[in-house]
Amino acid sequence: MPLKVLIIGAGVCGPAFATMLRRSDPEHNITVLERHPGIRHNGLQIDLRAWGVPIMKRLGLLDIASKRCVHENGIAIVDSKGRKHAEFGVNKSHTGQQSFTSEFEIMRGDLVEVLYEASLKDPKTGVSGEAENEDAPGIRYKFSTWPTALTQDEKGVHVTLSDGTTKRYDLVIGADGQWSRTRRLIFGEEEGLKMFKRLNVYAAYYTVPREPEDDDIARFYHVGGGRGIAMRSGDRPETQVYLMARTNSEEVQRAVERQPVETQKAVFEKLYEGAGWQWERFRKGLRESTDFYADSLGQVKAPHIVKGRVALLGDAASCASPVTGMGTTVSLIGSWVLAGELARHKGDVPTALEAYDANVRPYIDEAQKLMLGVPWVMTIDSNWGVFLIRLLLSFFSFIKLDKILFAILPEDKGGIKIPEYPETNM
Structure with missing residues (x-):
C-alpha cells in the first residue's frame, strides 16, 4: 500500500532511506525536508564498514561511491618532531571488515551527493524517481524548511512547518542528527536531549592549504593533556585537520555545543595552546578557515526509536559517535531494516515500526560498542602515557597486528548478518 512519507533531514540517512523506500514501492509519495538551503557538499572524511558495504552493493551504488573515494594508504603515529612511531596500512580486501583506515574512505559531501542523485534517478535503470508534483x-526535496510541531493520531501525523503550512502524513521519519529536533518534539525537549550521552570529548574539523610534504598517509599526534591532532590529505587538494580534546569542563561544553563558529574556534585555540608538532600551521588555518565545524562527541541511547507513527533514523536514533567509525554504516543498516519492515507489513505502519524498533536494536548495540580504551587512547593526559602508547603501537605495527586481526574477524560486525527482505526487491 503506497504511503505518504515525510523524511526530516537530507544528510546521509535521509536520501539513503528515500532511495530504499522508493525502490521498494515506486508509488510511495515521499517528501524530504532539509533546513539548509541545499544539499550540503562539505563535511569531514567518513567511511563505509561492515554492513554498509554490502548494502551499497545491493543498491548498485558501491562502484559509483568508490570512484569518489579518498585514496589514503594508512595512518601513522607521530611525535612532536613528525617522526613516525607506528604505521598501519589500508585494507584492500573489497570486503566490509576494514582496518583503521577503510578502503572506502569518502568525503561526507560526496557520499550525500551520490545518495541524493540515486534517490532522484536510479543509476542502474535511468528511471526517474522525482515526483512531478506534491x-x-x-521523491521531492524541500529546502530551508523544518518542522516546528508534530501532532498525531492512530491514522497519521499532522506536521507544522517553519513556513507556517501544515501537512498530514502516514509516516514521519526523523533523520536530523544527534541533536535531532524530531526526537525532542516527540519525546519532549529535556528527555530528547538527555538521550545524548556525552563522552566528554570535543572535536573540531577544518581544512588547511596542502603542503608538498602532506602525502597519502594520515598522521595522528598525541599532544598530551587529553588532546590529539590528526591530519589527512589522501589525494585531495587540501589537508584535513581534526582536533580532539577530552575534558570534563562545563565551560568547554557550553562553548562548543550548538554555538557560533567564532565561539567554538576561540575555545579550541585556547585548548591547544603550546600543542607542538604543526600546531602553528593549524592555528593559522583555524583562524582563516571557512569550513570549520565542531561538536561534542557522544552516543544517542534511546530506549525506543519509535513513537506512534514517527520513527527516528541514523544519528537521531542511534548516534554511534565518530570514534567508532560506524556512524555511516549504522545509518545505512537502519534505513535497510526500516524500508524492509515497511515493505513486509504492506502499509501497516504501526506494526512495521514496532518490528523496526525491535529488529534494528542488535545492530545499534553492536555499532555503539567502543573499542577497548576508546576514546582515552586518542586523548591521553600524561607524557608518560603518551610514551607508553607510542611504544605499544610501535610493537603492534611491527608484528602487523592490524592485518592479523582484520584477516580473522568476520566481515559483518559482531558476526551479525544483514537481514533479508525479498519484499523490497533489493
Whole structure:
C-alpha cells in the first residue's frame, strides 16, 4: 500500500532511506525536508564498514561511491618532531571488515551527493524517481524548511512547518542528527536531549592549504593533556585537520555545543595552546578557515526509536559517535531494516515500526560498542602515557597486528548478518 512519507533531514540517512523506500514501492509519495538551503557538499572524511558495504552493493551504488573515494594508504603515529612511531596500512580486501583506515574512505559531501542523485534517478535503470508534483508518487526535496510541531493520531501525523503550512502524513521519519529536533518534539525537549550521552570529548574539523610534504598517509599526534591532532590529505587538494580534546569542563561544553563558529574556534585555540608538532600551521588555518565545524562527541541511547507513527533514523536514533567509525554504516543498516519492515507489513505502519524498533536494536548495540580504551587512547593526559602508547603501537605495527586481526574477524560486525527482505526487491 503506497504511503505518504515525510523524511526530516537530507544528510546521509535521509536520501539513503528515500532511495530504499522508493525502490521498494515506486508509488510511495515521499517528501524530504532539509533546513539548509541545499544539499550540503562539505563535511569531514567518513567511511563505509561492515554492513554498509554490502548494502551499497545491493543498491548498485558501491562502484559509483568508490570512484569518489579518498585514496589514503594508512595512518601513522607521530611525535612532536613528525617522526613516525607506528604505521598501519589500508585494507584492500573489497570486503566490509576494514582496518583503521577503510578502503572506502569518502568525503561526507560526496557520499550525500551520490545518495541524493540515486534517490532522484536510479543509476542502474535511468528511471526517474522525482515526483512531478506534491501529490504524485516519487521523491521531492524541500529546502530551508523544518518542522516546528508534530501532532498525531492512530491514522497519521499532522506536521507544522517553519513556513507556517501544515501537512498530514502516514509516516514521519526523523533523520536530523544527534541533536535531532524530531526526537525532542516527540519525546519532549529535556528527555530528547538527555538521550545524548556525552563522552566528554570535543572535536573540531577544518581544512588547511596542502603542503608538498602532506602525502597519502594520515598522521595522528598525541599532544598530551587529553588532546590529539590528526591530519589527512589522501589525494585531495587540501589537508584535513581534526582536533580532539577530552575534558570534563562545563565551560568547554557550553562553548562548543550548538554555538557560533567564532565561539567554538576561540575555545579550541585556547585548548591547544603550546600543542607542538604543526600546531602553528593549524592555528593559522583555524583562524582563516571557512569550513570549520565542531561538536561534542557522544552516543544517542534511546530506549525506543519509535513513537506512534514517527520513527527516528541514523544519528537521531542511534548516534554511534565518530570514534567508532560506524556512524555511516549504522545509518545505512537502519534505513535497510526500516524500508524492509515497511515493505513486509504492506502499509501497516504501526506494526512495521514496532518490528523496526525491535529488529534494528542488535545492530545499534553492536555499532555503539567502543573499542577497548576508546576514546582515552586518542586523548591521553600524561607524557608518560603518551610514551607508553607510542611504544605499544610501535610493537603492534611491527608484528602487523592490524592485518592479523582484520584477516580473522568476520566481515559483518559482531558476526551479525544483514537481514533479508525479498519484499523490497533489493
